[in-house]
Amino acid sequence: MKARIKFRKYGVMRFIGHLDVMRHFQKVMRRAQIPIAFTGGYSPHMIMSFAQPLGVGITSDGEYLDIELTEPIGSKQAAEQMNEVIAEGMEVVSFVYIPEEKKYSGMTITAAAEYRVSLLKSSRSAGKIKAVPASWKEAAERFLGQESIVVMKKTKRSEKKVDIRPFIYEIEAEDAGIRMFLAAGSENNLKPDLVMDEFLKFAGEDPDKVPVHIHRLDIFAKNDKIPAETEKTKEKGTGLVTLESLGTIRG
Amino acid sequence: MRKLALNDEILLKIEKPARYIGNEVNSVMKDPEKVDIRFAMCFPDVYEIGMSHLGIQILYDMFNQWEDVWCERVYSPWVDLDKVMRERSIPLFALESQEPVKDFDFLGITLQYEMCYTNILQVLDLAGIPLKAADRSDADPIVIGGGPCAYNPEPLADFFDLFYIGEGETSYRRLLDLFKENKKNKGTRQDFLESAAQVGGIYVPSFYDAAYHADGTLAAFTPNNEHAPSTVNKQVVMDLDDTYYPKKPVVPFIKVTQDRVVLEIQRGCIRGCRFCQAGMLYRPTRERSAERLKEYAREMLRSTGHEEISLSSLSSSDYSCLRELVNFLIGEFKGKGINISLPSLRIDAFSLDVMERVQDVRKSSLTFAPEAGSQRMRNVINKGLTEEEILNGAGQAFEGGWNKVKLYFMLGLPTETEEDMKAIPELADRIARRYYEIPKEKRNGKCQITTSTSFFIPKPFTPFQWARMYSNDEYIARAATVKHAFHDQLNRKSLKYNWHDAEITVLEGVFARGDRRTGKVIEEAYRLGCIYDAWTEVFDYEKWLKAFENTGVDMAFYNERERGMDELFPWDFIDIGVTKEFLKREWQRAMEGKVTPNCREQCSGCGAAGFGGGVCFEGKN
Ligand code: SF4
Numbered sequence: 001m002k003a004r005i006k007f008r009k010y011g012v013m014r015f016i017g018h019l020d021v022m023r024h025f026q027k028v029m030r031r032a033q034i035p036i037a038f039t040g041g042y043s044p045h046m047i048m049s050f051a052q053p054l055g056v057g058i059t060s061d062g063e064y065l066d067i068e069l070t071e072p073i074g075s076k077q078a079a080e081q082m083n084e085v086i087a088e089g090m091e092v093v094s095f096v097y098i099p100e101e102k103k104y105s106g107m108t109i110t111a112a113a114e115y116r117v118s119l120l121k122s123s124r125s126a127g128k129i130k131a132v133p134a135s136w137k138e139a140a141e142r143f144l145g146q147e148s149i150v151v152m153k154k155t156k157r158s159e160k161k162v163d164i165r166p167f168i169y170e171i172e173a174e175d176a177g178i179r180m181f182l183a184a185g186s187e188n189n190l191k192p193d194l195v196m197d198e199f200l201k202f203a204g205e206d207p208d209k210v211p212v213h214i215h216r217l218d219i220f221a222k223n224d225k226i227p228a229e230t231e232k233t234k235e236k237g238t239g240l241v242t243l244e245s246l247g248t249i250r251g
Numbered sequence: 252m253r254k255l256a257l258n259d260e261i262l263l264k265i266e267k268p269a270r271y272i273g274n275e276v277n278s279v280m281k282d283p284e285k286v287d288i289r290f291a292m293c294f295p296d297v298y299e300i301g302m303s304h305l306g307i308q309i310l311y312d313m314f315n316q317w318e319d320v321w322c323e324r325v326y327s328p329w330v331d332l333d334k335v336m337r338e339r340s341i342p343l344f345a346l347e348s349q350e351p352v353k354d355f356d357f358l359g360i361t362l363q364y365e366m367c368y369t370n371i372l373q374v375l376d377l378a379g380i381p382l383k384a385a386d387r388s389d390a391d392p393i394v395i396g397g398g399p400c401a402y403n404p405e406p407l408a409d410f411f412d413l414f415y416i417g418e419g420e421t422s423y424r425r426l427l428d429l430f431k432e433n434k435k436n437k438g439t440r441q442d443f444l445e446s447a448a449q450v451g452g453i454y455v456p457s458f459y460d461a462a463y464h465a466d467g468t469l470a471a472f473t474p475n476n477e478h479a480p481s482t483v484n485k486q487v488v489m490d491l492d493d494t495y496y497p498k499k500p501v502v503p504f505i506k507v508t509q510d511r512v513v514l515e516i517q518r519g520c521i522r523g524c525r526f527c528q529a530g531m532l533y534r535p536t537r538e539r540s541a542e543r544l545k546e547y548a549r550e551m552l553r554s555t556g557h558e559e560i561s562l563s564s565l566s567s568s569d570y571s572c573l574r575e576l577v578n579f580l581i582g583e584f585k586g587k588g589i590n591i592s593l594p595s596l597r598i599d600a601f602s603l604d605v606m607e608r609v610q611d612v613r614k615s616s617l618t619f620a621p622e623a624g625s626q627r628m629r630n631v632i633n634k635g636l637t638e639e640e641i642l643n644g645a646g647q648a649f650e651g652g653w654n655k656v657k658l659y660f661m662l663g664l665p666t667e668t669e670e671d672m673k674a675i676p677e678l679a680d681r682i683a684r685r686y687y688e689i690p691k692e693k694r695n696g697k698c699q700i701t702t703s704t705s706f707f708i709p710k711p712f713t714p715f716q717w718a719r720m721y722s723n724d725e726y727i728a729r730a731a732t733v734k735h736a737f738h739d740q741l742n743r744k745s746l747k748y749n750w751h752d753a754e755i756t757v758l759e760g761v762f763a764r765g766d767r768r769t770g771k772v773i774e775e776a777y778r779l780g781c782i783y784d785a786w787t788e789v790f791d792y793e794k795w796l797k798a799f800e801n802t803g804v805d806m807a808f809y810n811e812r813e814r815g816m817d818e819l820f821p822w823d824f825i826d827i828g829v830t831k832e833f834l835k836r837e838w839q840r841a842m843e844g845k846v847t848p849n850c851r852e853q854c855s856g857c858g859a860a861g862f863g864g865g866v867c868f869e870g871k872n
Contacts, residue, residue, distance in 0.1 A: 015272050024504060027557065027558075030556035031276075041611075042611040042614075056268070085276070087274060087276050126259050127252070
C-alpha cells in the first residue's frame with residue numbers, strides 16, 4: 001500500500017538541500033519505525049519518491065513524498081511518530097493513503113505549485129519582511145494581462161527564447177508578498193525566481209537590488225485524474241487540487 | 252526560531268551551508284544560564300571529517316551527560332567561509348549555540364594528524380584567541396589538546412595551555428571540578444594551570460623548560476614550576492563495559508565520511524607491528540563485551556536511523572567474540588535493510604563467509620596490508636603475515652568469486668633495499684598468477700590488483716622512533732623503482748600502482764618527532780597562508796619550504812638522522828606504560844630481523860601490564 005506524506009520545511013532547514021532532505025527522511029523512517037518497504041538486492045533501499053525538489057534557501061508549507069508500506073499504520077499515529085524524531089524546522093502535516101496505480105504517484109501527477117515571494121529588508125535575513133507597494137496590485141494584473149512574456153532561457157549549450165506566460169496561472173500582489181501559481185512537474189516547470197525577476201522588471205525595479213524570500217505554499221495535481229469522492233480541498237480556478245487531497249486518512 | 256551566526260547572504264553563497272547551522276538530530280541544546288562550564292570541542296578539519304570521529308562523539312556525550320557542562324562542536328570553516336569571516340571579522344562560533352568560541356571556558360582541540368596543525372592556528376585566529384598561550388588573559392578560554400598527536404605535543408607546546416595525555420574518559424571530571432573551584436575562589440589562569448598540572452595525564456607546557464646540546468639534540472627537559480610532575484602518565488579506561496559511550500550520536504544532515512553507527516569493539520592491538528604508533532599507545536588491549544555491544548547496536552541504530560553499522564578497532568579479527576557479534580548483527584539487522592561493514596578483517600575462511608553474506612562479491616574487493624613486500628622486511632617490521640597466508644586467502648576468495656584485491660605497503664622502512672622494493676610488484680604478480688590458475692570458465696573475467704604505497708614515517712613511542720627518514724627526492728626515486736618493477740611483471744595488465752605524495756610525508760615526519768623549536772615553522776607557515784594541508788587541492792609545499800627557510804629550522808636534522816640509542820626525546824617525559832627499554836629491545840630485534848610474538852602467544856614484558864588489566868591478564872584470574 002502507498003502513503004503520501006505532506007511536510008513543512010521552515011527555519012534553518014531552508015539551508016538543507018533536496019538530497020539531504022531525502023537522507024533525513026530515510027533516517028526519520030527508521031527512527032519513527034514506519035513500516036516502509038525496501039527494494040531487494042545486496043543494498044536494499046527504501047521505496048520513497050519526492051514530488052518536487054525544493055531549492056536551498058526556499059521554505060515550504062506543502063512538500064510531499066510518497067512511500068510504499070509493508071503493513072498499515074494509522075495516519076495520525078504515523079505523523080506523530082515522525083514528528084517526534086524529525087529535525088526542528090521540519091514537520092509532517094499529514095499522512096494519507098493513496099491509490100496503488102502509478103498515475104497517482106506524486107512525481108507523475110504534479111502539475112502546478114503555489115508560491116509566496118516576499119520582499120526583504122535586506123538579503124542578510126529572510127526573517128525581516130517588507131510590505132509590498134500598493135501600486136503592485138495593479139501591476140500584477142497588467143503583468144498577467146500580457147499575451148506573452150518572453151524570456152531568455154539559458155541551457156548548458158545555448159540560449160533560447162521561451163514564452164512563460166502560458167505557465168503562469170495566477171499572480172497577485174498581497175500585503176505579505178507576491179503570490180503566484182505556476183506550472184510545475186516534469187512537463188513545464190516554471191521557477192518562481194524567474195517569474196519574480198520578470199515581474200520586478202515589469203514593475204520598473206532592478207531584480208538584483210530587491211532581496212526576496214521564496215516560500216512554497218503547496219503542490220497541485222490536475223483534477224481530471226482524481227476520483228470524484230476525494231475532491232474536497234479548495235479547487236483552483238484552473239482545475240487543480242493539492243496532492244494531499246488525493247489521499248484518504250486512515251485510523 | 253533558531254538564531255544563526257552567519258546571515259542568509261553568506262550561507263547562500265558558500266558551499267554546504269549545513270556545515271555551519273547545527274540543529275542536527277541528537278545535537279545537545281542547553282540553557283547557558285543553567286550550566287557552569289561552556290566547553291567547545293574542536294576537530295580542526297572540515298565538518299565532514301570532524302563529524303566522523305568517534306573519539307569526539309564519546310567526549311561530547313560524556314560532557315553533556317554532566318548537568319553543569321554544555322559541550323558544543325567546532326570545526327574548521329572551509330576555505331570559502333574562512334575568507335568571508337576574515338573579511339567581515341566574524342568570530343568563530345560553536346555549532347549548537349552559534350555563540351563565539353572566545354566566550355567559552357574551554358576550547359578542546361583533538362590532534363589526530365600532523366597535517367592539521369595550521370588549522371589549529373586558523374581556529375584560534377578566527378576565534379580571536381591569541382595564538383600563543385603566553386599571550387592569553389583570564390578572559391580567554393583554556394585551550395587544551397588531546398588525541399594521538401598529544402603524545403608528542405612539543406611542536407604545539409606554545410599554542411596550548413594544557414594537553415591531556417591519554418583516554419579522555421578518566422580525568423576530565425576532576426579537571427572541570429578544579430576549574431569551577433578556581434572560578435569560585437576567584438583564582439587566576441595561572442592558579443588553575445597549577446592545580447591542573449597535578450591531575451593525572453595533564454601536561455602544562457609552560458611549566459617545563461627544554462635545554463639543547465650544541466649538536467641540537469635535547470639535553471634536558473625539566474619542570475620549572477613546583478606543581479608540575481617530571482613525568483606525565485597516560486590515562487586509560489580499564490573497563491570498557493563500564494564507561495561512556497555515545498548511544499545517541501549526532502546525525503549530520505550532509506553526507507560525512509563515517510555516516511554510520513560505529514561500535515568500538517576494543518582498544519589497543521595485540522600484534523606489536525613495529526611501525527605502528529597506535530599499537531603501542533593504546534596498550535594494553537582491552538575488549539568490550541559482546542553483550543554490551545549488542546545493546547549499543549540496537550540503541551544506536553534506533554536513535555540515529557543510520558542504515559549502516561560498522562565495527563571499529565585496530566584489528567577486528569583479534570576480537571575474541573567476533574563470530575558471536577557478527578552473527579548477531581547479520582541475524583538481527585540484515586533483514587531490516589541495514590548494511591554491515593567490517594573493516595580491518597584478516598582474510599580467512601570465516602571473514603570470506605561473512606563478507607559473502609553482507610556484500611556483493613562482484614563489486615567488493617579484498618584488502619591485504621602486508622606493509623612490506625619481502626618476508627625479510629616483514630620480519631623487520633614484525634608484521635606476522637606470510638606470503639603463504641596472503642596467497643591462500645586470495646586463492647580462497649578468487650574461488651568464491653572475488654576478482655578485486657587491494658594491497659597496501661610502505662616504502663622507506665628501516666633497512667629497506669632495492670630487493671625489498673621490487674618484492675612489492677612481485678607479490679602483486681604472484682597474487683594475479685594465483686587468480687589465473689583458476690580455469691577460465693570458472694573465473695570472473697580479469698582480476699584487478701591495486702597496490703598502494705605510502706612512505707613510512709617513524710613515530711614517537713614505537714620501536715622505530717630511532718629510525719631515519721629520507722629526502723623528498725629519495726622517496727620519489729623509491730616509488731619510481733617500484734613502478735618500473737611493475738612493468739616487468741607477467742600480469743602487468745592486471746596490476747595497478749598508486750603512491751602517496753612525498754612532500755606531505757617529510758612535513759609529517761618533522762612534526763611527528765619534532766621538538767618545541769619546530770612550533771615556529773607551523774606559525775610561519777600559517778602566516779604565509781597555509782591551512783588545510785591535508786587537502787591536496789589546498790596544500791602548498793612551496794610555502795612550507797619558505798617557512799622552514801624563514802625560521803632557520805633544518806628539516807634534515809629531524810628527518811634524515813638516525814637517532815642515538817641514548818638520545819633524550821622530546822616526548823620522553825610522557826609515560827605510556829610501555830617502557831623505552833622494551834622499545835629499544837624491539838628496535839634491536841628489528842635490526843636482527845627477529846619477530847616478536849603477539850600478546851596472546853607470549854607476553855614480551857613491554858610494561859603495559861602495570862595498568863593491571865586487559866590482554867596481559869587474560870585468563871589469569
Ligand atoms: S605486558 Fe605483555 S601482554 Fe601486556 S601489552 Fe605488554 S607485551 Fe602485551
